[in-house]
Amino acid sequence: MKRLFLGVGAMAVAAGLFQLTVFLRSEHQRKLASLPIKERGLALLDDLGCSDCHQTGSPLRAPILPGLFGKTVTLQDGTTVVADEEYLWQSIIDPKAQIVQGYQATMPIYQGQLNREDIEAIIAAMK
Numbered sequence: 001m002k003r004l005f006l007g008v009g010a011m012a013v014a015a016g017l018f019q020l021t022v023f024l025r026s027e028h029q030r031k032l033a034s035l036p037i038k039e040r041g042l043a044l045l046d047d048l049g050c051s052d053c054h055q056t057g058s059p060l061r062a063p064i065l066p067g068l069f070g071k072t073v074t075l076q077d078g079t080t081v082v083a084d085e086e087y088l089w090q091s092i093i094d095p096k097a098q099i100v101q102g103y104q105a106t107m108p109i110y111q112g113q114l115n116r117e118d119i120e121a122i123i124a125a126m127k
């Protein structure tokens with residue numbers, strides 16, 4: 001009997017924690033949605049783990065993203081490309097298509113995990 005109570009107690013605590021997590025996550029998303037597009041993009045870079053690689057001093061070396069928009073990028077094959085909407089969009093959903101010179105192709109593929117609004121906000125964060 002005692003074990004049953006303990007079991008039910010543990011389940012109630014687990015359910016409570018689950019509800020709390022769901023609540024906090026939706027609060028976080030509501031807060032994100034209310035931010036101006038550029039700030040939302042910067043927050044997404046952290047939330048999605050992009051910043052784990054894309055930040056100064058990361059051992060998982062990757063180019064710094066804020067300020068990248070409009071710059072000229074040299075690719076692995078020596079050709080150059082301007083970091084416009086189209087290039088950045090492709091770099092995010094299909095990172096293996098064009099590899100930046102001096103870097104490894106370690107970026108994960110996010111296709112299908114980001115919606116159009118997320119990508120637009122992320123690109124805004126690079127302006």
Ligand code: HEC
Nearest residue numbers: 048049050053062063073091095098099100103104106107
């Ligand atoms: C595991 C490390 C890693 C993660 C996580 C990662 N990237 Fe990258 N990313 C790279 C590396 C390395 C490169 C450079 C090589 C290449 O072009 O793929 C790169 C390249 C890019 C480029 C092109 C940069 C340039 O200078 O032209 C963009 C844009 C980009 N990533 C965006 C993102 C976004 C947005 C996310 C999160 C949704 C993300 N990355 C997550 C490693 C990562």
